[in-house]
Amino acid sequence: MSRPVVAITRPVDRSKAACEIVENLGGEYVLAPTLDLKPVNTPSLKNLVANKDSLDWIVFTSPTTITSLNLFYPDFLENLDCKVAVIGNKTGKIAKNQGVNVDLIPDDFTAEGLLEEFEKRNITNQIIGIPRTASARAVLPEGLEKLNNKVILAEAYKSLFPMDEGKINDLIAKIKNKEIDAITFTSPLTVSNFFKIAKNKEELANLLSNNLLTVCIGPITGKILDQYNINYIYPDTYTVQDMMELLFETWRDSHGR
Structure with missing residues:
Protein backbone atom coordinates (compact mmCIF):
# COMPACT_ATOMS: atom_id res chain seq x y z
CA MET A 1 0.00 0.00 0.00
CA SER A 2 1.37 3.41 -0.95
CA ARG A 3 2.14 5.94 1.76
CA PRO A 4 0.90 9.52 1.42
CA VAL A 5 3.60 12.16 1.26
CA VAL A 6 2.61 15.11 3.42
CA ALA A 7 4.15 18.58 3.21
CA ILE A 8 4.56 20.30 6.58
CA THR A 9 4.98 24.07 6.57
CA ARG A 10 5.31 24.64 10.33
CA PRO A 11 8.29 26.51 11.83
CA VAL A 12 11.21 24.21 12.56
CA ASP A 13 10.89 24.44 16.34
CA ARG A 14 7.23 23.40 16.16
CA SER A 15 7.51 20.72 13.50
CA LYS A 16 8.87 17.71 15.39
CA ALA A 17 5.52 16.51 16.72
CA ALA A 18 3.82 17.01 13.35
CA CYS A 19 6.49 14.98 11.58
CA GLU A 20 6.19 12.18 14.16
CA ILE A 21 2.41 12.11 13.83
CA VAL A 22 2.66 11.72 10.04
CA GLU A 23 5.07 8.80 10.42
CA ASN A 24 2.97 7.17 13.16
CA LEU A 25 -0.09 7.37 10.92
CA GLY A 26 1.79 5.62 8.12
CA GLY A 27 2.92 8.47 5.92
CA GLU A 28 6.06 10.26 4.81
CA TYR A 29 6.70 13.95 5.36
CA VAL A 30 8.50 16.74 3.55
CA LEU A 31 9.40 19.60 5.89
CA ALA A 32 9.48 23.05 4.29
CA PRO A 33 8.94 25.75 6.95
CA THR A 34 7.26 28.85 5.57
CA LEU A 35 7.65 30.71 8.86
CA ASP A 36 10.53 31.26 11.29
CA LEU A 37 10.09 32.26 14.94
CA LYS A 38 12.67 34.24 16.90
CA PRO A 39 12.36 35.06 20.62
CA VAL A 40 13.10 38.73 21.30
CA ASN A 41 13.55 40.73 24.49
CA THR A 42 11.71 43.88 23.49
CA PRO A 43 10.94 47.00 25.54
CA SER A 44 7.30 45.90 25.67
CA LEU A 45 8.32 42.51 27.10
CA LYS A 46 10.49 44.24 29.69
CA ASN A 47 7.50 46.39 30.60
CA LEU A 48 5.29 43.32 31.05
CA VAL A 49 7.86 41.68 33.29
CA ALA A 50 8.20 44.87 35.34
CA ASN A 51 4.43 44.87 35.86
CA LYS A 52 4.22 41.17 36.73
CA ASP A 53 2.90 41.78 40.25
CA SER A 54 0.07 44.01 39.02
CA LEU A 55 -1.38 41.42 36.64
CA ASP A 56 -4.75 39.83 37.29
CA TRP A 57 -4.40 37.54 34.27
CA ILE A 58 -1.73 36.53 31.80
CA VAL A 59 -2.54 34.91 28.47
CA PHE A 60 -0.12 32.52 26.76
CA THR A 61 -1.17 32.23 23.12
CA SER A 62 1.53 29.79 21.98
CA PRO A 63 4.44 27.71 23.27
CA THR A 64 6.88 30.28 21.88
CA THR A 65 5.67 32.91 24.34
CA ILE A 66 6.72 30.64 27.19
CA THR A 67 9.99 29.79 25.46
CA SER A 68 10.82 33.48 25.14
CA LEU A 69 10.04 34.27 28.78
CA ASN A 70 12.12 31.31 29.95
CA LEU A 71 15.01 32.46 27.78
CA PHE A 72 15.14 36.07 28.91
CA TYR A 73 13.46 35.89 32.33
CA PRO A 74 13.93 32.35 33.69
CA ASP A 75 12.37 33.30 37.05
CA PHE A 76 9.23 34.85 35.57
CA LEU A 77 6.99 31.79 35.80
CA GLU A 78 7.97 31.14 39.42
CA ASN A 79 5.47 32.48 41.94
CA LEU A 80 3.26 33.90 39.21
CA ASP A 81 0.56 35.54 41.33
CA CYS A 82 -2.21 35.88 38.74
CA LYS A 83 -4.62 33.70 36.84
CA VAL A 84 -3.41 32.06 33.64
CA ALA A 85 -5.24 31.47 30.37
CA VAL A 86 -3.76 29.58 27.44
CA ILE A 87 -4.75 28.84 23.86
CA GLY A 88 -4.23 25.20 22.93
CA ASN A 89 -3.49 22.01 24.79
CA LYS A 90 0.22 22.06 23.93
CA THR A 91 0.67 25.52 25.39
CA GLY A 92 -1.26 24.42 28.46
CA LYS A 93 0.84 21.29 28.86
CA ILE A 94 4.09 23.25 28.67
CA ALA A 95 2.85 25.71 31.26
CA LYS A 96 1.69 22.96 33.61
CA ASN A 97 5.00 21.09 33.23
CA GLN A 98 6.71 24.20 34.56
CA GLY A 99 4.52 24.34 37.61
CA VAL A 100 2.10 26.97 36.35
CA ASN A 101 -1.54 26.52 37.33
CA VAL A 102 -3.69 27.00 34.23
CA ASP A 103 -7.08 28.48 35.02
CA LEU A 104 -8.62 28.64 31.57
CA ILE A 105 -8.25 26.77 28.28
CA PRO A 106 -11.07 27.44 25.80
CA ASP A 107 -12.56 24.53 23.89
CA ASP A 108 -12.09 26.58 20.72
CA PHE A 109 -8.32 27.01 20.37
CA THR A 110 -8.51 30.50 18.86
CA ALA A 111 -8.42 34.09 20.07
CA GLU A 112 -12.16 34.21 19.45
CA GLY A 113 -12.67 31.13 21.60
CA LEU A 114 -10.71 32.58 24.50
CA LEU A 115 -12.50 35.91 24.21
CA GLU A 116 -15.85 34.12 24.31
CA GLU A 117 -14.85 32.44 27.58
CA PHE A 118 -13.87 35.78 29.12
CA GLU A 119 -17.23 37.20 28.08
CA LYS A 120 -19.14 34.22 29.54
CA ARG A 121 -17.32 34.61 32.84
CA ASN A 122 -17.86 38.36 32.86
CA ILE A 123 -14.15 39.03 33.38
CA THR A 124 -13.95 42.83 33.42
CA ASN A 125 -11.86 45.61 34.97
CA GLN A 126 -8.79 43.36 35.06
CA ILE A 127 -5.17 43.93 34.11
CA ILE A 128 -4.31 41.30 31.50
CA GLY A 129 -0.84 40.64 30.10
CA ILE A 130 -0.48 39.12 26.64
CA PRO A 131 3.04 38.21 25.48
CA ARG A 132 2.92 37.24 21.79
CA THR A 133 4.19 38.14 18.33
CA ALA A 134 3.55 41.65 17.04
CA SER A 135 2.05 40.23 13.85
CA ALA A 136 -0.78 38.51 15.74
CA ARG A 137 -4.34 39.58 15.04
CA ALA A 138 -5.90 42.34 17.13
CA VAL A 139 -9.05 40.35 17.93
CA LEU A 140 -8.07 39.30 21.46
CA PRO A 141 -6.68 42.55 22.92
CA GLU A 142 -9.39 44.66 21.33
CA GLY A 143 -12.10 42.30 22.58
CA LEU A 144 -10.69 42.29 26.11
CA GLU A 145 -10.50 46.07 26.13
CA LYS A 146 -14.16 46.25 25.09
CA LEU A 147 -14.86 44.35 28.31
CA ASN A 148 -13.21 47.26 30.17
CA ASN A 149 -10.00 45.38 30.84
CA LYS A 150 -6.56 46.96 30.67
CA VAL A 151 -4.34 44.98 28.31
CA ILE A 152 -0.55 45.00 28.47
CA LEU A 153 0.71 43.73 25.12
CA ALA A 154 4.28 42.50 24.88
CA GLU A 155 6.20 41.35 21.83
CA ALA A 156 7.87 38.14 22.98
CA TYR A 157 8.92 36.79 19.58
CA LYS A 158 9.02 37.73 15.94
CA SER A 159 7.30 35.85 13.15
CA LEU A 160 9.83 36.08 10.35
CA PHE A 161 9.78 35.39 6.65
CA PRO A 162 11.42 31.95 6.16
CA MET A 163 15.20 32.05 6.00
CA ASP A 164 15.52 28.96 3.79
CA GLU A 165 13.53 29.74 0.64
CA GLY A 166 15.30 26.85 -1.11
CA LYS A 167 13.28 24.25 0.80
CA ILE A 168 10.05 25.97 -0.19
CA ASN A 169 11.05 26.17 -3.84
CA ASP A 170 11.99 22.47 -3.68
CA LEU A 171 8.55 21.74 -2.24
CA ILE A 172 6.86 23.69 -5.03
CA ALA A 173 8.85 21.69 -7.58
CA LYS A 174 7.75 18.44 -5.90
CA ILE A 175 4.13 19.62 -6.02
CA LYS A 176 4.43 20.33 -9.75
CA ASN A 177 5.96 16.90 -10.27
CA LYS A 178 3.08 15.28 -8.32
CA GLU A 179 5.42 13.96 -5.63
CA ILE A 180 3.29 15.41 -2.81
CA ASP A 181 -0.12 14.04 -1.83
CA ALA A 182 -1.15 16.53 0.85
CA ILE A 183 -0.08 19.85 2.34
CA THR A 184 -0.78 21.26 5.79
CA PHE A 185 -0.96 24.83 7.11
CA THR A 186 -1.13 25.70 10.80
CA SER A 187 -1.41 29.50 10.77
CA PRO A 188 -2.34 32.31 8.38
CA LEU A 189 1.32 33.29 7.96
CA THR A 190 2.32 29.79 6.85
CA VAL A 191 -0.06 30.26 3.91
CA SER A 192 0.80 33.89 3.15
CA ASN A 193 4.56 33.34 3.16
CA PHE A 194 4.22 30.23 1.00
CA PHE A 195 2.50 32.22 -1.73
CA LYS A 196 4.86 35.19 -1.40
CA ILE A 197 7.71 32.92 -2.47
CA ALA A 198 5.78 31.26 -5.32
CA LYS A 199 6.53 32.81 -8.72
CA ASN A 200 3.23 31.72 -10.23
CA LYS A 201 0.62 32.03 -7.49
CA GLU A 202 -2.36 31.13 -9.67
CA GLU A 203 -0.70 27.95 -10.93
CA LEU A 204 0.25 26.92 -7.40
CA ALA A 205 -3.26 27.58 -6.09
CA ASN A 206 -4.71 25.40 -8.85
CA LEU A 207 -2.29 22.61 -8.01
CA LEU A 208 -3.25 22.73 -4.33
CA SER A 209 -6.95 22.61 -5.18
CA ASN A 210 -6.83 19.96 -7.89
CA ASN A 211 -3.79 17.76 -7.23
CA LEU A 212 -3.33 17.86 -3.47
CA LEU A 213 -5.33 17.36 -0.34
CA THR A 214 -5.01 20.70 1.43
CA VAL A 215 -5.60 20.64 5.17
CA CYS A 216 -5.43 23.57 7.58
CA ILE A 217 -5.71 23.67 11.35
CA GLY A 218 -8.85 25.79 11.52
CA PRO A 219 -11.10 28.42 9.92
CA ILE A 220 -8.82 31.40 10.64
CA THR A 221 -6.08 29.84 8.51
CA GLY A 222 -8.76 28.76 6.04
CA LYS A 223 -9.68 32.40 5.39
CA ILE A 224 -6.25 32.97 3.83
CA LEU A 225 -6.68 29.91 1.63
CA ASP A 226 -10.05 31.36 0.55
CA GLN A 227 -8.19 34.33 -0.90
CA TYR A 228 -6.57 31.96 -3.38
CA ASN A 229 -9.77 29.98 -4.04
CA ILE A 230 -8.20 26.81 -2.68
CA ASN A 231 -10.34 23.87 -1.62
CA TYR A 232 -9.42 22.72 1.87
CA ILE A 233 -10.62 20.87 4.95
CA TYR A 234 -10.00 21.38 8.66
CA PRO A 235 -10.83 19.38 11.82
CA ASP A 236 -13.52 20.13 14.39
CA THR A 237 -10.85 20.50 17.06
CA TYR A 238 -8.00 22.79 16.08
CA THR A 239 -4.96 20.67 16.97
CA VAL A 240 -2.14 19.25 14.89
CA GLN A 241 -3.09 15.72 15.93
CA ASP A 242 -6.70 16.15 14.80
CA MET A 243 -5.61 17.88 11.61
CA MET A 244 -3.34 14.99 10.67
CA GLY A 256 -10.27 3.15 -1.20
CA ARG A 257 -8.08 2.08 1.73
Whole structure:
Protein backbone atom coordinates (compact mmCIF):
# COMPACT_ATOMS: atom_id res chain seq x y z
CA MET A 1 0.00 0.00 0.00
CA SER A 2 1.37 3.41 -0.95
CA ARG A 3 2.14 5.94 1.76
CA PRO A 4 0.90 9.52 1.42
CA VAL A 5 3.60 12.16 1.26
CA VAL A 6 2.61 15.11 3.42
CA ALA A 7 4.15 18.58 3.21
CA ILE A 8 4.56 20.30 6.58
CA THR A 9 4.98 24.07 6.57
CA ARG A 10 5.31 24.64 10.33
CA PRO A 11 8.29 26.51 11.83
CA VAL A 12 11.21 24.21 12.56
CA ASP A 13 10.89 24.44 16.34
CA ARG A 14 7.23 23.40 16.16
CA SER A 15 7.51 20.72 13.50
CA LYS A 16 8.87 17.71 15.39
CA ALA A 17 5.52 16.51 16.72
CA ALA A 18 3.82 17.01 13.35
CA CYS A 19 6.49 14.98 11.58
CA GLU A 20 6.19 12.18 14.16
CA ILE A 21 2.41 12.11 13.83
CA VAL A 22 2.66 11.72 10.04
CA GLU A 23 5.07 8.80 10.42
CA ASN A 24 2.97 7.17 13.16
CA LEU A 25 -0.09 7.37 10.92
CA GLY A 26 1.79 5.62 8.12
CA GLY A 27 2.92 8.47 5.92
CA GLU A 28 6.06 10.26 4.81
CA TYR A 29 6.70 13.95 5.36
CA VAL A 30 8.50 16.74 3.55
CA LEU A 31 9.40 19.60 5.89
CA ALA A 32 9.48 23.05 4.29
CA PRO A 33 8.94 25.75 6.95
CA THR A 34 7.26 28.85 5.57
CA LEU A 35 7.65 30.71 8.86
CA ASP A 36 10.53 31.26 11.29
CA LEU A 37 10.09 32.26 14.94
CA LYS A 38 12.67 34.24 16.90
CA PRO A 39 12.36 35.06 20.62
CA VAL A 40 13.10 38.73 21.30
CA ASN A 41 13.55 40.73 24.49
CA THR A 42 11.71 43.88 23.49
CA PRO A 43 10.94 47.00 25.54
CA SER A 44 7.30 45.90 25.67
CA LEU A 45 8.32 42.51 27.10
CA LYS A 46 10.49 44.24 29.69
CA ASN A 47 7.50 46.39 30.60
CA LEU A 48 5.29 43.32 31.05
CA VAL A 49 7.86 41.68 33.29
CA ALA A 50 8.20 44.87 35.34
CA ASN A 51 4.43 44.87 35.86
CA LYS A 52 4.22 41.17 36.73
CA ASP A 53 2.90 41.78 40.25
CA SER A 54 0.07 44.01 39.02
CA LEU A 55 -1.38 41.42 36.64
CA ASP A 56 -4.75 39.83 37.29
CA TRP A 57 -4.40 37.54 34.27
CA ILE A 58 -1.73 36.53 31.80
CA VAL A 59 -2.54 34.91 28.47
CA PHE A 60 -0.12 32.52 26.76
CA THR A 61 -1.17 32.23 23.12
CA SER A 62 1.53 29.79 21.98
CA PRO A 63 4.44 27.71 23.27
CA THR A 64 6.88 30.28 21.88
CA THR A 65 5.67 32.91 24.34
CA ILE A 66 6.72 30.64 27.19
CA THR A 67 9.99 29.79 25.46
CA SER A 68 10.82 33.48 25.14
CA LEU A 69 10.04 34.27 28.78
CA ASN A 70 12.12 31.31 29.95
CA LEU A 71 15.01 32.46 27.78
CA PHE A 72 15.14 36.07 28.91
CA TYR A 73 13.46 35.89 32.33
CA PRO A 74 13.93 32.35 33.69
CA ASP A 75 12.37 33.30 37.05
CA PHE A 76 9.23 34.85 35.57
CA LEU A 77 6.99 31.79 35.80
CA GLU A 78 7.97 31.14 39.42
CA ASN A 79 5.47 32.48 41.94
CA LEU A 80 3.26 33.90 39.21
CA ASP A 81 0.56 35.54 41.33
CA CYS A 82 -2.21 35.88 38.74
CA LYS A 83 -4.62 33.70 36.84
CA VAL A 84 -3.41 32.06 33.64
CA ALA A 85 -5.24 31.47 30.37
CA VAL A 86 -3.76 29.58 27.44
CA ILE A 87 -4.75 28.84 23.86
CA GLY A 88 -4.23 25.20 22.93
CA ASN A 89 -3.49 22.01 24.79
CA LYS A 90 0.22 22.06 23.93
CA THR A 91 0.67 25.52 25.39
CA GLY A 92 -1.26 24.42 28.46
CA LYS A 93 0.84 21.29 28.86
CA ILE A 94 4.09 23.25 28.67
CA ALA A 95 2.85 25.71 31.26
CA LYS A 96 1.69 22.96 33.61
CA ASN A 97 5.00 21.09 33.23
CA GLN A 98 6.71 24.20 34.56
CA GLY A 99 4.52 24.34 37.61
CA VAL A 100 2.10 26.97 36.35
CA ASN A 101 -1.54 26.52 37.33
CA VAL A 102 -3.69 27.00 34.23
CA ASP A 103 -7.08 28.48 35.02
CA LEU A 104 -8.62 28.64 31.57
CA ILE A 105 -8.25 26.77 28.28
CA PRO A 106 -11.07 27.44 25.80
CA ASP A 107 -12.56 24.53 23.89
CA ASP A 108 -12.09 26.58 20.72
CA PHE A 109 -8.32 27.01 20.37
CA THR A 110 -8.51 30.50 18.86
CA ALA A 111 -8.42 34.09 20.07
CA GLU A 112 -12.16 34.21 19.45
CA GLY A 113 -12.67 31.13 21.60
CA LEU A 114 -10.71 32.58 24.50
CA LEU A 115 -12.50 35.91 24.21
CA GLU A 116 -15.85 34.12 24.31
CA GLU A 117 -14.85 32.44 27.58
CA PHE A 118 -13.87 35.78 29.12
CA GLU A 119 -17.23 37.20 28.08
CA LYS A 120 -19.14 34.22 29.54
CA ARG A 121 -17.32 34.61 32.84
CA ASN A 122 -17.86 38.36 32.86
CA ILE A 123 -14.15 39.03 33.38
CA THR A 124 -13.95 42.83 33.42
CA ASN A 125 -11.86 45.61 34.97
CA GLN A 126 -8.79 43.36 35.06
CA ILE A 127 -5.17 43.93 34.11
CA ILE A 128 -4.31 41.30 31.50
CA GLY A 129 -0.84 40.64 30.10
CA ILE A 130 -0.48 39.12 26.64
CA PRO A 131 3.04 38.21 25.48
CA ARG A 132 2.92 37.24 21.79
CA THR A 133 4.19 38.14 18.33
CA ALA A 134 3.55 41.65 17.04
CA SER A 135 2.05 40.23 13.85
CA ALA A 136 -0.78 38.51 15.74
CA ARG A 137 -4.34 39.58 15.04
CA ALA A 138 -5.90 42.34 17.13
CA VAL A 139 -9.05 40.35 17.93
CA LEU A 140 -8.07 39.30 21.46
CA PRO A 141 -6.68 42.55 22.92
CA GLU A 142 -9.39 44.66 21.33
CA GLY A 143 -12.10 42.30 22.58
CA LEU A 144 -10.69 42.29 26.11
CA GLU A 145 -10.50 46.07 26.13
CA LYS A 146 -14.16 46.25 25.09
CA LEU A 147 -14.86 44.35 28.31
CA ASN A 148 -13.21 47.26 30.17
CA ASN A 149 -10.00 45.38 30.84
CA LYS A 150 -6.56 46.96 30.67
CA VAL A 151 -4.34 44.98 28.31
CA ILE A 152 -0.55 45.00 28.47
CA LEU A 153 0.71 43.73 25.12
CA ALA A 154 4.28 42.50 24.88
CA GLU A 155 6.20 41.35 21.83
CA ALA A 156 7.87 38.14 22.98
CA TYR A 157 8.92 36.79 19.58
CA LYS A 158 9.02 37.73 15.94
CA SER A 159 7.30 35.85 13.15
CA LEU A 160 9.83 36.08 10.35
CA PHE A 161 9.78 35.39 6.65
CA PRO A 162 11.42 31.95 6.16
CA MET A 163 15.20 32.05 6.00
CA ASP A 164 15.52 28.96 3.79
CA GLU A 165 13.53 29.74 0.64
CA GLY A 166 15.30 26.85 -1.11
CA LYS A 167 13.28 24.25 0.80
CA ILE A 168 10.05 25.97 -0.19
CA ASN A 169 11.05 26.17 -3.84
CA ASP A 170 11.99 22.47 -3.68
CA LEU A 171 8.55 21.74 -2.24
CA ILE A 172 6.86 23.69 -5.03
CA ALA A 173 8.85 21.69 -7.58
CA LYS A 174 7.75 18.44 -5.90
CA ILE A 175 4.13 19.62 -6.02
CA LYS A 176 4.43 20.33 -9.75
CA ASN A 177 5.96 16.90 -10.27
CA LYS A 178 3.08 15.28 -8.32
CA GLU A 179 5.42 13.96 -5.63
CA ILE A 180 3.29 15.41 -2.81
CA ASP A 181 -0.12 14.04 -1.83
CA ALA A 182 -1.15 16.53 0.85
CA ILE A 183 -0.08 19.85 2.34
CA THR A 184 -0.78 21.26 5.79
CA PHE A 185 -0.96 24.83 7.11
CA THR A 186 -1.13 25.70 10.80
CA SER A 187 -1.41 29.50 10.77
CA PRO A 188 -2.34 32.31 8.38
CA LEU A 189 1.32 33.29 7.96
CA THR A 190 2.32 29.79 6.85
CA VAL A 191 -0.06 30.26 3.91
CA SER A 192 0.80 33.89 3.15
CA ASN A 193 4.56 33.34 3.16
CA PHE A 194 4.22 30.23 1.00
CA PHE A 195 2.50 32.22 -1.73
CA LYS A 196 4.86 35.19 -1.40
CA ILE A 197 7.71 32.92 -2.47
CA ALA A 198 5.78 31.26 -5.32
CA LYS A 199 6.53 32.81 -8.72
CA ASN A 200 3.23 31.72 -10.23
CA LYS A 201 0.62 32.03 -7.49
CA GLU A 202 -2.36 31.13 -9.67
CA GLU A 203 -0.70 27.95 -10.93
CA LEU A 204 0.25 26.92 -7.40
CA ALA A 205 -3.26 27.58 -6.09
CA ASN A 206 -4.71 25.40 -8.85
CA LEU A 207 -2.29 22.61 -8.01
CA LEU A 208 -3.25 22.73 -4.33
CA SER A 209 -6.95 22.61 -5.18
CA ASN A 210 -6.83 19.96 -7.89
CA ASN A 211 -3.79 17.76 -7.23
CA LEU A 212 -3.33 17.86 -3.47
CA LEU A 213 -5.33 17.36 -0.34
CA THR A 214 -5.01 20.70 1.43
CA VAL A 215 -5.60 20.64 5.17
CA CYS A 216 -5.43 23.57 7.58
CA ILE A 217 -5.71 23.67 11.35
CA GLY A 218 -8.85 25.79 11.52
CA PRO A 219 -11.10 28.42 9.92
CA ILE A 220 -8.82 31.40 10.64
CA THR A 221 -6.08 29.84 8.51
CA GLY A 222 -8.76 28.76 6.04
CA LYS A 223 -9.68 32.40 5.39
CA ILE A 224 -6.25 32.97 3.83
CA LEU A 225 -6.68 29.91 1.63
CA ASP A 226 -10.05 31.36 0.55
CA GLN A 227 -8.19 34.33 -0.90
CA TYR A 228 -6.57 31.96 -3.38
CA ASN A 229 -9.77 29.98 -4.04
CA ILE A 230 -8.20 26.81 -2.68
CA ASN A 231 -10.34 23.87 -1.62
CA TYR A 232 -9.42 22.72 1.87
CA ILE A 233 -10.62 20.87 4.95
CA TYR A 234 -10.00 21.38 8.66
CA PRO A 235 -10.83 19.38 11.82
CA ASP A 236 -13.52 20.13 14.39
CA THR A 237 -10.85 20.50 17.06
CA TYR A 238 -8.00 22.79 16.08
CA THR A 239 -4.96 20.67 16.97
CA VAL A 240 -2.14 19.25 14.89
CA GLN A 241 -3.09 15.72 15.93
CA ASP A 242 -6.70 16.15 14.80
CA MET A 243 -5.61 17.88 11.61
CA MET A 244 -3.34 14.99 10.67
CA GLU A 245 -5.91 12.34 11.59
CA LEU A 246 -8.46 14.07 9.36
CA LEU A 247 -5.89 14.23 6.57
CA PHE A 248 -5.17 10.50 6.70
CA GLU A 249 -8.82 9.54 7.06
CA THR A 250 -9.73 11.64 4.02
CA TRP A 251 -6.79 10.38 1.98
CA ARG A 252 -7.58 6.75 2.71
CA ASP A 253 -11.27 7.24 1.88
CA SER A 254 -10.36 8.80 -1.45
CA HIS A 255 -7.95 5.97 -2.25
CA GLY A 256 -10.27 3.15 -1.20
CA ARG A 257 -8.08 2.08 1.73
